[in-house]
Amino acid sequence: MIMPGCTVLGPDFSGVAAPILPATWDTHDTQQSRMKTTRWWQQFNDPTLNQLVYTASQQNLDIEAAGLRILQARAAVGVADSFQYPQRQALSGSVAKIYQNENTFDNATVSFDAAWELDVWGRYARGIESADASLYASIASYHDILVTISAEVVRNYINYRTFQERILLSQRNIDIQKRVVRITQVQYDSGDVTELDVQQAKTQLYNTQSALPSLQIGMMQSRNALAVLLGMLPEQVQGLLQGAQIDAKIKAFDNKYQTERNRRLSTDYEQFSLIPATPKLSPQIDAGLVLRRPDLQLAELQAQAQSAQIGIAKADLYPQFSLFGAIGVNSTVQAGNDFSFSDALNLSLGPTFSWNIFQYGRIENNIRIQDARFQETLTNYNKQVLLAVQEVSTALSSYQLNQTQKTLAFNSVDASVRAYNLSLTQYENGQINFERLLSSLEKMTRSEDAYAIVKGNVANQVVALYKSLGGGWEAETGRAFIRPDTQQQLQDRTDWGELLDDAVLPALTPDAVPPATSPFGEPIDPSQQRYPGAPVHSSAPQSTSTPAFPAGGGS
16 A cells, blocks of 8 residues: 555566567467467377376376465465554553562553554555565466476376387287297208307397386386376376276287287387377467466566565665554552552654664665666576577477488388398298398387387477477466365464465466456556566566655765
């Protein structure tokens, strides 16, 4: 609450300058683009993955901690707001026995004191502005963590399925190589080949078998990473990963495998792949989505919170004006007599001021510190924009290049499987030597494993692109940021008043009408109104006029 005629010192934050983005990016934020990024993981059409992302949003401990930081920021707004009212309101009293010469007296005092520092220079108004911006910053931080956790769940799930498919391919290649060893052993026993052929076949078999544990370790690490993200134990996650859809794919592949007598066809790879099929992405980047990234909102709000600190520091240059009042009674009587308060009433009321005139440059240097910190937050925002451009550009280019690599890798698998099928038939008919069969088998093993890796890389680049666009945080709008069981624990320990009421994430979008209250019901001064996701096309901060009152003290 600012009294009429008072001055609010310091710069009025009006947003950051519009960032420079690549000229090829679209500058129109379309509704369709936002819909695609809201729950982008659903484009993989994997029910198990959808369930994992939802579970993480409900149980992840980093998300829960971010919600508690919102609650802390909400309480901090209440602290800042309380300074608009009398800062001191104290009721005190004492009872004492006084010894004077040979006389003894009883003394009783009861007093109520109040003091109110008037916000002449806007110190407390800036404090509210800073706390309010910090509250919104905590919400943006919550959104940023949601984006990261969702992307990490999808990435680790893709890695888990990639390792799982590589293990299946490795096991089937081991079966084929065991068959080759048996064929070679029969021919050696018949005297058709030398022992060298047998040992070469066994060498290839043992090499493939020795690589299997490292794949199993990678699969286990991905599962355990999912366990942390979902806030549960690894064995609990294992149950979520064993779905009927995956079991059906594995069974169908095994049936086909047996039907074809170990001669697999390359057309089966996509049909029975365990790795989620990647959606097709447009090469056109919507710049509006990038500017909605929660980390950019966070950086801007941190700048606003720090901007207000400059005004708080400048207020120390000028005198502080206060109103004080005290009313009480003070009675002293002979020991043993009753107190009489009829004529012991004291009342005092009036204005006071204080001015730190000899501060030896401390105040000026503190102002410089706050201003430099503010400039640092603006620099950090610009850096975050560049990082966002880097992440989006890298992810999109990597996706396109990996798609090309995937096509070439599939051609390699197709050719290697065909070559193996031909070489096995020709070897059984005695048309080629063992080295050619062994070579075709080794190339097929490598190409199949490489193709599975490339498919996983393509899927992970989709994850990286949607993460770089800040996708996923809008999906949680309207949900409670404190779990019910956590709210109950807080209520059991402490009286939280109304702070836990309606503890849900607000809908904060660039095209939304700015609210007349904060996300949690506190009134907002329209002249200081800000909200996450607001368009960032305003000019650089401007300072208000310096008051005519002379600055106190010199350095």
